[in-house]
Amino acid sequence: MSEGDRLTELAKRRGFFxxxxxxxxxxxxxxxxxxxxxxxxxxxxxAWRDRYVTREGHxxxxxxxxxxxxxxxxxxxxxxxxxMIIECPExxxxxxxxxxxxxxxxxxxxxxxxxxxAEVEELFSEYDIDCPTCGxxxxxxxxxxxxxxxxxxxxxxxxxxxxxxxxxAQGIFVEFPQLAEYARNxxxxxxxxxxxxxxxxxxxxxxxxxxxxxxxxxxEHFIDPDADEPPLHxxxxxxxxxxxxxxxxxxxxxxxxxxxxxxxxxxxxxxxWVAYYLGVxxxxxxxxxxxxxxxxxxxxxxxxxxxxxxxCWDAETEIGGDWIxxxxxxxxxxxxxxxxxxxxxxxxxxFKQYDDPITVEKPTVDPDMSALGPEFGGAAGAxxxxxxxxxxxxxxxxxxETVEVTVDGESYEVAVExxxxxxxxxxxxxxxxxxxxxxxSFGVDRLIYTVLAHAxxxxxxxxxxxxxxxxxPETAPTTVGVFPLMDKDGLADRAQExxxxxxxxxxxxxxxDSGAIGRRYRRQDEVGTPFCVTVDYDTxxxxxxxVRERDSTEQKRVALEAVDGHLLALRDGEQRFExx
RNA sequence: GCGCCGGUGGUCUAGUGGUAGGACAUGAGCUUCCCAAGCUCAUAGCCCGGGUUCAAUUCCCGGCCGGCGCACCA
Numbered sequence: 001m002s003e004g005d006r007l008t009e010l011a012k013r014r015g016f017f018x019x020x021x022x023x024x025x026x027x028x029x030x031x032x033x034x035x036x037x038x039x040x041x042x043x044x045x046x047a048w049r050d051r052y053v054t055r056e057g058h059x060x061x062x063x064x065x066x067x068x069x070x071x072x073x074x075x076x077x078x079x080x081x082x083x084m085i086i087e088c089p090e091x092x093x094x095x096x097x098x099x100x101x102x103x104x105x106x107x108x109x110x111x112x113x114x115x116x117x118a119e120v121e122e123l124f125s126e127y128d129i130d131c132p133t134c135g136x137x138x139x140x141x142x143x144x145x146x147x148x149x150x151x152x153x154x155x156x157x158x159x160x161x162x163x164x165x166x167x168x169a170q171g172i173f174v175e176f177p178q179l180a181e182y183a184r185n186x187x188x189x190x191x192x193x194x195x196x197x198x199x200x201x202x203x204x205x206x207x208x209x210x211x212x213x214x215x216x217x218x219x220e221h222f223i224d225p226d227a228d229e230p231p232l233h234x235x236x237x238x239x240x241x242x243x244x245x246x247x248x249x250x251x252x253x254x255x256x257x258x259x260x261x262x263x264x265x266x267x268x269x270x271x272x273w274v275a276y277y278l279g280v281x282x283x284x285x286x287x288x289x290x291x292x293x294x295x296x297x298x299x300x301x302x303x304x305x306x307x308x309x310x311x312c313w314d315a316e317t318e319i320g321g322d323w324i325x326x327x328x329x330x331x332x333x334x335x336x337x338x339x340x341x342x343x344x345x346x347x348x349x350x351f352k353q354y355d356d357p358i359t360v361e362k363p364t365v366d367p368d369m370s371a372l373g374p375e376f377g378g379a380a381g382a383x384x385x386x387x388x389x390x391x392x393x394x395x396x397x398x399x400x401e402t403v404e405v406t407v408d409g410e411s412y413e414v415a416v417e418x419x420x421x422x423x424x425x426x427x428x429x430x431x432x433x434x435x436x437x438x439x440x441s442f443g444v445d446r447l448i449y450t451v452l453a454h455a456x457x458x459x460x461x462x463x464x465x466x467x468x469x470x471x472x473p474e475t476a477p478t479t480v481g482v483f484p485l486m487d488k489d490g491l492a493d494r495a496q497e498x499x500x501x502x503x504x505x506x507x508x509x510x511x512x513d514s515g516a517i518g519r520r521y522r523r524q525d526e527v528g529t530p531f532c533v534t535v536d537y538d539t540x541x542x543x544x545x546x547v548r549e550r551d552s553t554e555q556k557r558v559a560l561e562a563v564d565g566h567l568l569a570l571r572d573g574e575q576r577f578e579x580x
Numbered sequence: 581g582c583g584c585c586g587g588u589g590g591u592c593u594a595g596u597g598g599u600a601g602g603a604c605a606u607g608a609g610c611u612u613c614c615c616a617a618g619c620u621c622a623u624a625g626c627c628c629g630g631g632u633u634c635a636a637u638u639c640c641c642g643g644c645c646g647g648c649g650c651a652c653c654a
Contacts, residue, residue: 001592002647026644206647306654465616466615516616517614517615534614
């Protein structure tokens with residue numbers, strides 16, 4: 001069995017994840033997290049919150065998964081995701097069907113994308129359109145509709161289309177004006193969101209790696225590109241395993257190690273904010289259980305860059321020989337906010353106050369409309385606007401007796417004295433800045449898949465093969481298994497009482513009294529439970545229990561009344577098992 | 581979406597034109613003083629629909645699902 005198959009089998013058998021709606025044949029690309037998986041996910045998400053919300057001092061919001069069409073017109077997802085594709089039966093090349101129709105001589109069709117598919121298919125016959133690659137006639141070939149967004153209707157009827165969000169980021173961007181208020185209009189600030197996103201993938205693959213509904217944890221850090229710098233010194237010595245474009249294109253390209261500081265100084269990572277988050281994140285991956293020997297940061301190749309990104313690095317993990325993307329670190333510039341400002345008409349900028357107000361000489365006009373109106377009639381208004389723009393663009397144009405402006409291709413001469421031109425001293429207390437966005441975007445499901453795959457271990461205990469998940473105690477869904485050595489002589493009662501006490505102390509506890517003790521240890525090993533506590537005959541005598549550690553299978557005796565404190569400390573990394 | 585291969589208890593699998601056997605797991609009982617021991621018993625299965633046939637889990641067609649390759653991954 002491959003690494004992935006073994007993992008999927010264990011995941012189903014032990015309750016990490018399973019394909020959804022199995023009773024009805026299953027649905028491709030949808031998974032249900034079982035009891036272990038749901039808690040594992042919760043643990044990873046809360047470790048993420050701890051790192052990217054609490055410790056970075058960012059905000060968290062929680063928005064809806066359905067958003068109106070206008071949002072995705074602005075974001076570019078509507079056009080970018082909705083393509084008609086036709087595949088040539090001869091050479092196998094795929095082409096945009098709508099573009100071929102528009103390009104066909106005499107078709108006269110201008111907006112084929114808006115037409116129903118059946119109609120576009122007919123147009124292929126009508127205009128005898130051939131494959132641009134090999135010339136084969138495409139008439140009669142089916143057209144595939146690639147719409148990666150799930151659509152729906154908001155309210156009755158179809159007048160108000162909506163889509164399931166294909167990324168959580170837009171839910172942050174659209175609320176920017178109010179979020180800036182919450183941040184008291186002070187840059188920089190960061191906003192996070194953990195939530196579901198949906199993409200109607202053509203072919204979901206590899207269990208949790210490519211699914212149609214998934215969880216993202218995204219951070220949008222809004223910065224003033226001219227003023228804000230990341231606190232690089234906090235991570236400057238972190239060593240990054242980098243796989244740059246240059247190395248990817250080299251024949252024998254391998255990863256190279258650079259500290260965050262070196263990466264910035266040498267220009268390997270172009271943007272210091274991106275470098276900062278690469279540095280912050282490396283320790284976090286390690287903390288949740290990613291094997292850092294199977295981890296790298298890979299730079300996007302020029303052709304891979306999304307429409308908004310100027311530079312992008314992915315965190316990738318290796319599973320079964322494949323590298324999978326678990327996080328994208330993108331510098332999105334002002335693309336998103338500028339788009340939403342343009343489409344919504346709302347203000348998506350932040351007013352940045354100068355330390356000291358500055359005085360500037362500003363050319364202004366104050367056209368005498370009572371003179372321009374009679375002279376130029378209906379064009380007067382537009383001429384006034386153009387004068388205003390011209391004054392800012394080229395004040396020298398007002399030096400002569402008259403000034404010439406062009407409106408709708410018509411040239412007009414205006415007497416300078418009628419323009420009210422003057423140069424005024426203006427005091428400016430600040431300026432409007434459209435922030436740039438730095439975006440680390442985490443795929444939670446792929447991280448879960450990675451953590452499970454990297455935790456999967458096999459060894460031998462007393463000549464018997466054993467499978468266990470070497471999950472960090474903080475990440476493991478169950479922290480402690482509690483067993484009576486025997487299900488008799490009152491041991492079970494004492495053990496159940498202990499299990500209740502440990503749960504009350506805030507630990508995730510499983511109680512098990514079924515079968516031989518070794519079997520129970522192995523059950524917990526397979527779900528990655530780091531510690532097991534056994535109540536035995538000595539417990540009845542001297543009030544101590546054994547604590548057994550998963551990876552080493554070693555045991556220590558601990559006093560009953562101290563066991564909850566030790567386990568909490570072990571879980572939180574404040575104590576090591578060896579020092580018990 | 582295309583092509584190839586596949587789909588039998590929770591899991592892994594044997595097998596068959598006359599509705600199925602094992603292993604592991606699970607539950608009950610016995611046994612057991614720390615790492616999947618043993619014994620007894622029990623629960624539980626042929627992906628869905630159509631066709632051929634007296635009879636289909638088995639053969640044929642379609643669908644769904646999975647693996648791999650291609651394409652796709654804004």
